[in-house]
Amino acid sequence: MGRPAVLAIGSGLAAVTVLAAVAMGAGAEPGHPEFDPDSSLLVSTRAELRICLDTHGQVDADRAATELAAATAEVGGHPDWGPSGYGAAPKVERGCPTTLPGPLDRGTVVGPGVTATPGPYRTVVVVLDGPTADRYLADAPAALLPYERMLVGEHVTATVSQAVAVRADFLGRPGFAADYLTPALGLDPARR
16 A cells, blocks of 8 residues: 555745745844744744644543654654754643644644744644544545744745644554654655
8 A cells, every 4th residue: 555645735835935035134133033944943933843732532642642752753763854953852742722623624724823923833733533533634644734824024924833633543653754744844755
């Protein structure tokens, strides 16, 4: 059986990065968040990789956190992990609220949306129980979605926090780390 298809990558980050680099002014104020296309963390005020977990439906949050930590450690073996500056695999944190506004497809924002002050999380993983996943993901095992976008120019935004909505029963499978968590962390899934 082949690799599962990625449902959607809602960031279009490569195109936005070029526009943002032109649109950004030089010299950010200290402590003021700026979009940083040269950093894997994407925001000037982020000092380390942080990943957050949220659950919807009847999900065992402790088990989900354990499986996400294992998947993150697996992605830590990616050849670009070290050059990205991520360092050791981060602890999985909780407390990032997500919303499910309707079917999750390309561009559906599951977090705060456009913000001038992005939060600390580079990646947010939203774990859904079976009935919730059926309602929002249809037949897909997972979907890549924007969580936070930052205004980087006039009418130009960049996704600075990526979300992965995933079925609870797919979270611990190898395809999750390779095909969904890897790109959600800004790493190329083709380079393994």
